[in-house]
Amino acid sequence: MSLQGKTILITGASAGIGRATAVQLAQQGAQIIALGRRQNALDALAVQFPAGQVRTMAGDLNDETFVQRIDALAPELDVFVNNAGVLRYAPILELTPEDCQWMFQTNVLASLRVTQGIARGMVGNKRGHIVFMSSIAAREVYRLASVYCATKHALSALARSLRLELQSHGIKVTEVAPGMVDTDIRTGSDHPDVIASVGTRKFKALTADEVAQAVVYALSAAPNCCPDLIELRPQGAA
Numbered sequence: 001m002s003l004q005g006k007t008i009l010i011t012g013a014s015a016g017i018g019r020a021t022a023v024q025l026a027q028q029g030a031q032i033i034a035l036g037r038r039q040n041a042l043d044a045l046a047v048q049f050p051a052g053q054v055r056t057m058a059g060d061l062n063d064e065t066f067v068q069r070i071d072a073l074a075p076e077l078d079v080f081v082n083n084a085g086v087l088r089y090a091p092i093l094e095l096t097p098e099d100c101q102w103m104f105q106t107n108v109l110a111s112l113r114v115t116q117g118i119a120r121g122m123v124g125n126k127r128g129h130i131v132f133m134s135s136i137a138a139r140e141v142y143r144l145a146s147v148y149c150a151t152k153h154a155l156s157a158l159a160r161s162l163r164l165e166l167q168s169h170g171i172k173v174t175e176v177a178p179g180m181v182d183t184d185i186r187t188g189s190d191h192p193d194v195i196a197s198v199g200t201r202k203f204k205a206l207t208a209d210e211v212a213q214a215v216v217y218a219l220s221a222a223p224n225c226c227p228d229l230i231e232l233r234p235q236g237a238a
């Protein structure tokens, strides 16, 4: 299926996987609505493409006023890439209530809130495709990543539930579940145990571009073909 002219909203498009996905989808001719909190990073993305092809909207997904602005775009969307997320690695006994609240609020509750608004618009249109950026951490658990894993398990449950309820409305739901990807998501995780653990990894992380290719693949599938789950691991990380 061609992505030419499709209107695609991507959260977390100011960095990492979301940014790489926005670039690849725009290169396929899609019209992109790129979201993130950092307007300057969104501007740096948009300027790479012809004027108007990549629109930007800066705001916090935990801000209801901002989310209502996203709701208003729902009727014009063909695709929603539900990608924004946060991570703090730390031993489970050292995570603060604020750490836990932050991860659940952004990765689960804000993701659900935004998805509900967009999915209502897609139901009205009787078509659409929603991609959830979950993680291998949605199926496995890791030392030092307890709450992050819990949020991704929850996100995966929401994706699978949404698929069950929306398939009769002509809406596809795909879960892309990467292993470790080389982005800035670990910047705030400076606990010595985390640094030591990351230092012993014997594989090379995936790149954001490699994950973006999986999103392009899912969105390019034939109308009757629903890529439900795409798991991606770095070579040697099984």
Ligand SMILES: NC(=O)c1ccc[n+]([C@@H]2O[C@H](COP(=O)([O-])OP(=O)(O)OC[C@H]3O[C@@H](n4cnc5c(N)ncnc54)[C@H](OP(=O)(O)O)[C@@H]3O)[C@@H](O)[C@H]2O)c1
Binding pocket: 011, 012, 013, 014, 015, 016, 017, 018, 035, 036, 037, 038, 041, 059, 060, 061, 062, 083, 084, 085, 086, 087, 106, 133, 134, 135, 136, 177, 178, 179, 180, 181, 182, 183, 184, 185, 186
């Ligand atoms: N990197 C990995 O190893 C890995 C593996 C599996 C899955 N994932 C998942 O992939 C997704 C993208 O992660 P990444 O690695 O690309 O991380 P990243 O480089 O840190 O990018 C995260 C993006 O989310 C946005 N964001 C975070 N909190 C936000 C909020 N409250 N409101 C609006 N936007 C917010 C950030 O935008 P601003 O900073 O501009 O707000 C940024 O664009 C996440 O869901 C992550 O869990 C990552």
